[in-house]
Amino acid sequence: MTMPSGDFLDLLKKHGYDFHSDPSGLEYVPKTAHLELTEGTTIVAVRYKDGVMIAGDRRATAGNTVMYDRADKVLELDEYSVIAVAGSPAIAYEIARTLEHSFQYFRRSQLQELSLEGKLRMLSRLIRENFPMAMQGAGVIPILAVYDPQSGDDGGGKIFFYDALGAQFEVSDFATSGSGSVWIKGVLFHLNRWGKIPLADMNENQAIINIMKLLETAAEYDAATGGYNSRSSIFPTIKKITSDGIADLQTEKLRQVYEKSVEVKLA
Amino acid sequence: MLDEPYRYLEAVSNRRDYVEDQLRQGSPIVSLQYDNGILLLTVGRGQRKIYEIHNHIALAAIGHTADIERLRLLATDAASVQGFQSSVDDVTLHRLTNFLLAPTVKKEFEAVFSSPIIAKMLLVELDGGQCKGQFMSLNYDGTTQVDQRIGVLAGNEEIESIMRTHLSAPSQNISLQVAFELALETWAVGRYRSLQDDDDNQHDEADIDRVAIEKQQLLEIVQEAREQGEIEVGVLDVSRRSKSKFRLLSAEETDAMVECAREKL
Numbered sequence: 350m351t352m353p354s355g356d357f358l359d360l361l362k363k364h365g366y367d368f369h370s371d372p373s374g375l376e377y378v379p380k381t382a383h384l385e386l387t388e389g390t391t392i393v394a395v396r397y398k399d400g401v402m403i404a405g406d407r408r409a410t411a412g413n414t415v416m417y418d419r420a421d422k423v424l425e426l427d428e429y430s431v432i433a434v435a436g437s438p439a440i441a442y443e444i445a446r447t448l449e450h451s452f453q454y455f456r457r458s459q460l461q462e463l464s465l466e467g468k469l470r471m472l473s474r475l476i477r478e479n480f481p482m483a484m485q486g487a488g489v490i491p492i493l494a495v496y497d498p499q500s501g502d503d504g505g506g507k508i509f510f511y512d513a514l515g516a517q518f519e520v521s522d523f524a525t526s527g528s529g530s531v532w533i534k535g536v537l538f539h540l541n542r543w544g545k546i547p548l549a550d551m552n553e554n555q556a557i558i559n560i561m562k563l564l565e566t567a568a569e570y571d572a573a574t575g576g577y578n579s580r581s582s583i584f585p586t587i588k589k590i591t592s593d594g595i596a597d598l599q600t601e602k603l604r605q606v607y608e609k610s611v612e613v614k615l616a
Numbered sequence: 617m618l619d620e621p622y623r624y625l626e627a628v629s630n631r632r633d634y635v636e637d638q639l640r641q642g643s644p645i646v647s648l649q650y651d652n653g654i655l656l657l658t659v660g661r662g663q664r665k666i667y668e669i670h671n672h673i674a675l676a677a678i679g680h681t682a683d684i685e686r687l688r689l690l691a692t693d694a695a696s697v698q699g700f701q702s703s704v705d706d707v708t709l710h711r712l713t714n715f716l717l718a719p720t721v722k723k724e725f726e727a728v729f730s731s732p733i734i735a736k737m738l739l740v741e742l743d744g745g746q747c748k749g750q751f752m753s754l755n756y757d758g759t760t761q762v763d764q765r766i767g768v769l770a771g772n773e774e775i776e777s778i779m780r781t782h783l784s785a786p787s788q789n790i791s792l793q794v795a796f797e798l799a800l801e802t803w804a805v806g807r808y809r810s811l812q813d814d815d816d817n818q819h820d821e822a823d824i825d826r827v828a829i830e831k832q833q834l835l836e837i838v839q840e841a842r843e844q845g846e847i848e849v850g851v852l853d854v855s856r857r858s859k860s861k862f863r864l865l866s867a868e869e870t871d872a873m874v875e876c877a878r879e880k881l
Contacts (some may be wrong), residue, residue, distance in 0.1 A: 353689060357696065364697050428858055450700045453860065457668050457692045594857070 355459040357451035358474075364438055368447060390574040391529030391567040392422055392433035394494045394508045395537070396522050396549045397556035400591035401506035403494040404560045405433045406568060407583050408575030412473070418575055423586040427452045428594045429496045430468060435527030436489035439480060444475045465497055469509060469517050477515030482569055488513050488607035490526045496590040505592060522548045529567030536563060553589065557598060558610045560587060565611060576608060627728040634839075635725075635756045638734045640771040642678030643841075644779060644806030647740050647751055647767035649788045653853040653861065654718035654732070654740050654749040657799040659807070659838070661845035668862035670695040670707045672742045674852055678737030678769055679756070687735060691717060699713055704859070709741035713752050723759025738769045742852035746787075749852075760797055770806045780807045796849065796870075797877045804834040807841065835878065847874065 358368060390410070394403040405422035408415060423433045424445040432448065434441030451471055457461040463471070472493055479489065493509045500507075508525040511517050523537045540559060541548045551559065561577075564585045568576030577584060584603040589596050645658040645665065656666050656676050665684075666676045669691050677684040695707045695715050717737070724733045737754040751767030754760050765788075768779040782805045783798065790798070838847075848864040856863065865873075 357700075360693055360697060364701070366701060398621065425858075446700070450696060453671075454692070454696045456688060457670075460667070461665065513633065 353458060355455040355463070357454040358447070368443070368475060373508050390422075390435060391525070391527040391533070391564060391571065392435050392492055393525040393530070393533065393537070393560060393563055394433060394492045394523065395551075395556060395560065396506045396508060397551040397553065398505035398549070399506075399553060400496045400589060401431075401494040401508060402553075402556045402560060402587060402589045403431050403433050403492065403508075404564060404585050404587040405435075405527075406564050406575045406585050408574045409438055409572060413436075413572075415575075418578065418581070418583055425449070425587055425588070425595055426468075427462075429498065429590060430594060431588050431590055432472070433492045433494070433526075434489055435530070437482075437487040437490070440479055440487050441491070443487045443505065444472070444479070444491070447475060448472060465495060465507075468495070469493070473511065473515035473517050475515075476511050476513070480514060483513045492524045492526055494590055496592065496594075499590060506590065527567075527574070530565075532567050532570045533563045535599055536566060554606065556585060556589075557603070557606050561585065561603070561607055561611045577611075624728070628726065630638055631725065631728060631732055632757070635732050635734055636772060637751045639736060639756065641810065642736070642769075642771045643845075644736055644771075644775065644803050644856065645676040645678060645767075645769040645809070646779065646783065646799040646802045646806070647676065647738060647749075648783065648795055648799060649747075649749045649765065650792050651747075651789050652792065652855050653747065653851055654742050655792065655799055656738070656740065657796065657803060659803060659841040659845055660848050664848065666848050666850035666864065667692075668850070668860065669739070670699055670861045671704050671710070672744060672852060672864070673707065673709055673739065674850055674862050675739050676850070677735050677737045678771070679733075682734040683733045684737075687717060687721070687733070687737065689844065690720065691739075709739055709750055709752055713739055713754060718758045718760050720758075720787055721754060721756065725757045736769055738767045740767055740852065742854065743871050744854050744861060747854050768802070768806070771790055771810050775806050775809045778809050779803075792851070793873055795874055796873045797880070799833055799849075800838060800847070800874075800877065801831075804837040808833070808836050811837075838874075842874075846870075849873075855856045 387497060390406055390408055392405040394401055403423055407419050409417040409420040420438060425431050426449045432445050448471060452463050452468060491511060495507050496505045497507060498505060508519055508520050508524045510526060522541050525534055525537060565576055568574040584600055587598040643658050643660060647654060647656045656674060658665050658676060663681055667688055669675050675688060695712060699707045707811055721733055733756060736756055739752045743749045751763040752760055752766060753769055767785050768776050770776045770779060779802050783802045847870045849870050851863060852861045854861060
């Protein structure tokens with residue numbers, strides 16, 4: 350008799366669902382087929398005084414076409430974990446959904462939370478299993494932000510990013526991914542090293558302002574990143590993870606910050 | 617032997633006696649609604665007895681740990697797969713109990729050549745939209761009982777009946793603290809009766825309806841039980857931000873609630 354592992358993927362396989370060999374057949378489509386897959390764009394996470402703030406723009410594109418301007422690329426996995434996804438939404442949402450259910454299943458079946466290391470490995474495994482799809486253009490490069498209550502107030506916020514093969518890296522202060530990330534990575538480095546205060550010492554308001562400015566910058570140079578849409582009142586999705594858990598930053602709050610500190614009004 | 621109907625009935629009857637004897641000393645479980653959801657309470661001896669099955673469904677059980685675990689995992693697996701492949705909305709108490717757990721338990725109970733399942737379960741479901749509950753008890757023989765207001769589980773039906781009478785029909789608009797006090801009091805009534813059963817198995821009908829024990833006596837029962845174990849409280853709470861509405865109250869929270877209850881006396 351074997352001990353139940355609490356592995357949700359194993360359970361799904363027993364019921365006929367296999368994440369990496371989902372018979373979409375995309376991995377067998379020749380590259381010459383020129384499929385225009387829907388893709389997501391710029392995501393960013395920074396550590397700040399109270400924990401981690403993680404954000405993403407709202408645009409999803411397919412080639413030159415804007416498919417959707419209200420995409421949500423920042424997804425909650427459990428009470429202290431959030432994933433932000435750049436790349437193919439179809440794969441990204443499936444990975445996020447699988448992770449969310451996996452964490453829940455482990456907790457419910459094993460009567461304890463999955464460890465942080467277990468969560469990180471689960472995400473690595475899903476990205477690696479998606480590699481054939483990534484080679485066909487349907488890849489996902491996520492950022493995982495967590496708050497580890499065991500680490501206390503000082504070092505509870507943690508940020509991890511991944512490569513296409515599922516290798517996981519922990520960063521100390523910030524991470525960004527997606528097509529617009531090339532335009533803001535240097536800015537993040539500059540802010541962290543030569544800004545008035547290091548990113549990790551920012552208060553909540555300062556973190557929001559910087560993130561909104563960064564995403565606005567990415568939107569300025571990257572056609573696949575959506576900026577603030579005043580007519581439809583579309584703002585980036587921003588979540589904070591602190592010792593109190595996850596909280597959404599509401600549109601009204603973002604509007605106030607944007608109008609006061611991000612938007613430049615010419616006299 | 618079982619080709620004779622009488623022998624089969626006798627075997628089932630013996631089985632019933634055996635299982636009931638095994639369950640007789642189980643610590644009662646009480647569940648009722650409060651203004652933000654549903655509360656489940658028991659007093660255990662270290663072994664956890666209240667579990668999360670899915671976002672809006674919880675389970676509490678008395679019986680043999682191995683049997684409880686087997687059924688709990690069966691329900692958890694089924695709910696998790698259904699919730700993933702279809703929708704959380706498709707995971708319902710009705711489907712889990714009537715299509716999965718009850719047939720499994722009944723089949724095992726009637727398979728007289730294998731060991732029976734020694735467990736009784738109480739499953740509760742929170743309808744988050746309306747903050748309403750549904751309570752379904754599953755007996756060791758696979759029979760079920762549905763209630764829209766309260767749920768109780770104890771070593772035998774007689775004790776359950778007494779607990780139901782004591783709990784009567786609490787208002788849905790009571791606070792968590794009031795629900796906790798009511799549940800603890802009902803648990804103590806059930807425990808008191810269960811201890812009485814140990815002393816004397818014979819009760820007349822009038823005796824069953826009359827559970828005249830003082831509050832102080834109830835507190836003593838609770839205190840004695842706490843010395844041997846701890847109060848376990850789970851809630852399905854609509855105000856929780858996360859998709860899962862279940863949480864176990866911490867020992868500090870239950871201690872504070874007990875103190876608050878004690879001060880009222």
